[in-house]
Amino acid sequence: MAATDQEGGQREAILDAAFGRFAHYGYRRTSLGDIAEAAGLSRPALYHYFHNKEDVFRALAQRINRGVVEAVTAAAQREGDTLARLTAVVEARVGWAFDLLHASEHGRELIDEKNRLCGAAGADTNAEFAALLERILARGEARGEISLASVAMSPREAALFLIDSVEGVIGKETVEAAARHRLRILTQLFVGGLRVPAG
Amino acid sequence: MAATDQEGGQREAILDAAFGRFAHYGYRRTSLGDIAEAAGLSRPALYHYFHNKEDVFRALAQRINRGVVEAVTAAAQREGDTLARLTAVVEARVGWAFDLLHASEHGRELIDEKNRLCGAAGADTNAEFAALLERILARGEARGEISLASVAMSPREAALFLIDSVEGVIGKETVEAAARHRLRILTQLFVGGLRVPAG
DNA sequence: ATTGAGATTGACATTTTTCGTCTAAAACGT
């Protein structure tokens, strides 16, 4: 167990170093030698923990994805009406992306790389995200706050629709504050369009 | 003349791009292809204006050196007593280095590279700097504000001594504010130690 | 003390990137 712990610690240390390098220099310009040096071991030693650069990046993306899932799940626990809950979850989902990727100057390259290398893992995260949204929407409908019948969508379809919209919005806008603003508007429009007419 | 102007403009544009890349990625990690792309031309075209990467860097360092000389010369024009004048010149000298190099994360690498590639040009800049300091010290002595006799130095020797001290101080300290503070103290001690005893 | 499993490294061949140059074509003024 002690050995495993140490190995896990080393992996984490390497991922920390890798994140620093990737965020700073971008994926292409970061070599495994750089990461190894930053992590305080030799390059061959690094191969004991990861197969190659892609593997390091994939592991890093997965770690980040876990963080996203945690943040989103926590946000989903919060109370409030459907709009408030959707907004909280969407912000949690996107906030991580901004804090961790867009905040660096190489966010776009890193996101592209992530899409290229870990489409599957990203899909898992999105599935979690979609499930939460779906639940919130279904509950909103049960409460009578929104009506999905007006757009002839199931909660699942509506959740996937919202996710695609979110990705479109954050994909185009690179300035964090502007993107957050657009996200809030998107969520408001979304919920507003589904709102059950008063009366 | 028009052709020359355009060529000069292109050179400047390339140097602008190069500065951005060097400051961001450091010397080693920046390729001529990167610079060419940032400058908006092809890599072979860049060779029309510069021989190689070292040549680009040298030209950039010279441009910066010219800026330093201008700033220092301007500072030397200001009025005040010997301490004020010395402080102004030293700050002007070092401020450029910080604004342009230490401000980026690769300041140390770039400074090392500059020392390696353009020791001569740097010497010229330092000579200008030394001449200004020497003049200020000589004038301070003529005014009776300081006495170099107490340390048995000529104004030139004292100027070179101060320069070496300045370089030592800024060489060790990487945080800009801290380095500026240390420089002010250094100058104060220097002048204070030379001050003619009252009476 | 010895053993053995995991961790680490220097060294090597291979692959990828970068460099510097050459040549041909486009842009430009005359």
Added chain:
DNA sequence: ACGTTTTAGACGAAAAATGTCAATCTCAAT
């Protein structure tokens, strides 16, 4: 139209990064 200057595609040479190996080191378990 002509010559000059500027530009980019292409190519071999040089440098850097990659992935792998045998050899060494560490250290807990016996």
